[in-house]
Amino acid sequence: MFSLNHGGILVAMSTAMDDPDVLTEKKDINENMLGGKKVKIIFVLGGPGSGKGTQCSNIVEHFGFIHLSAGELLRAEINSGSENGTMIDTIITEGKIVPSEITIKLLQEAIIKGGNDKYIIDGFPRNEENRVVFESVISISPEFVLFFDCSEEEMERRLLGRNQGRSDDNIETIRKRLKVFVESSLPVIEYYESKGMVKKIDATKPAPEVFEDVKAIFTHMA
Numbered sequence: 001m002f003s004l005n006h007g008g009i010l011v012a013m014s015t016a017m018d019d020p021d022v023l024t025e026k027k028d029i030n031e032n033m034l035g036g037k038k039v040k041i042i043f044v045l046g047g048p049g050s051g052k053g054t055q056c057s058n059i060v061e062h063f064g065f066i067h068l069s070a071g072e073l074l075r076a077e078i079n080s081g082s083e084n085g086t087m088i089d090t091i092i093t094e095g096k097i098v099p100s101e102i103t104i105k106l107l108q109e110a111i112i113k114g115g116n117d118k119y120i121i122d123g124f125p126r127n128e129e130n131r132v133v134f135e136s137v138i139s140i141s142p143e144f145v146l147f148f149d150c151s152e153e154e155m156e157r158r159l160l161g162r163n164q165g166r167s168d169d170n171i172e173t174i175r176k177r178l179k180v181f182v183e184s185s186l187p188v189i190e191y192y193e194s195k196g197m198v199k200k201i202d203a204t205k206p207a208p209e210v211f212e213d214v215k216a217i218f219t220h221m222a
């Protein structure tokens, strides 16, 4: 907690305060909530290769959520030729975490564009800065946090076999991503755990068995 990057958070928060577009978007989301259209958000966390994307597809199919993958949104931003593209590409290739204001703006735009009332947000918040800036700018608390718990050996094995042409699915970057997960993402999960908000799934099992456990959680959701 004390190793938080307060500088980054303050910059992101002051960006939100100084940028009228960001403020308008925040207002719209809050009005949606207040106007009887409550936006439900579930954060889906777990190490790289734990099976988040695979299970999110199942959740979309069976439970009607919109799936927003922070990593996918960042990759789309690179491919769009945006001015931030090269910087995002470098960070992803190094297995590091993109500044929160960039990722949150992409999520914010996708939520507004999605027009749905329930979203699963996959791979976010990835560090304390992501969490604090999201809370400050978007002000929506997740219903709960779904945590896919998987051994490092299994995650590494899966990523090396994924074969989707991702620039970060090589052994060097995979090891960096695993280290970042332990150092930066696990503390976020521990934070939500301390608030009783984490639903942990054993993600080492075969995908259909993992989905049985996921299904039980979503079926019993209020």
Ligand SMILES: Nc1ncnc2c1ncn2[C@@H]1O[C@H](COP(=O)(O)OP(=O)(O)OP(=O)(O)O)[C@@H](O)[C@H]1O
Pocket: 046, 047, 048, 049, 050, 051, 052, 053, 054, 055, 071, 123, 158, 159, 161, 162, 163, 203, 204, 205, 206, 207, 208, 210
């Ligand atoms: N339970 C499972 N058992 C075996 N393989 C799995 C399982 N779940 C997913 N996979 C496979 O492992 C690879 C990684 O899965 P997936 O892309 O869903 O992980 P992820 O957590 O979204 O990864 P990342 O964070 O890197 O995007 C894929 O090739 C997928 O088909």
Ligand SMILES: Nc1ccn([C@@H]2O[C@H](COP(=O)(O)O)[C@@H](O)[C@H]2O)c(=O)n1
Pocket: 048, 069, 070, 071, 072, 074, 091, 092, 093, 095, 096, 097, 098, 099, 103, 122, 123, 124, 125, 126, 130, 168, 177
């Ligand atoms: N909140 C996030 C999410 C992702 N990233 C970067 O994207 C990479 C790929 O993410 P996946 O969830 O698709 O595995 C990840 O390693 C980060 O570099 C991010 O910065 N912030």
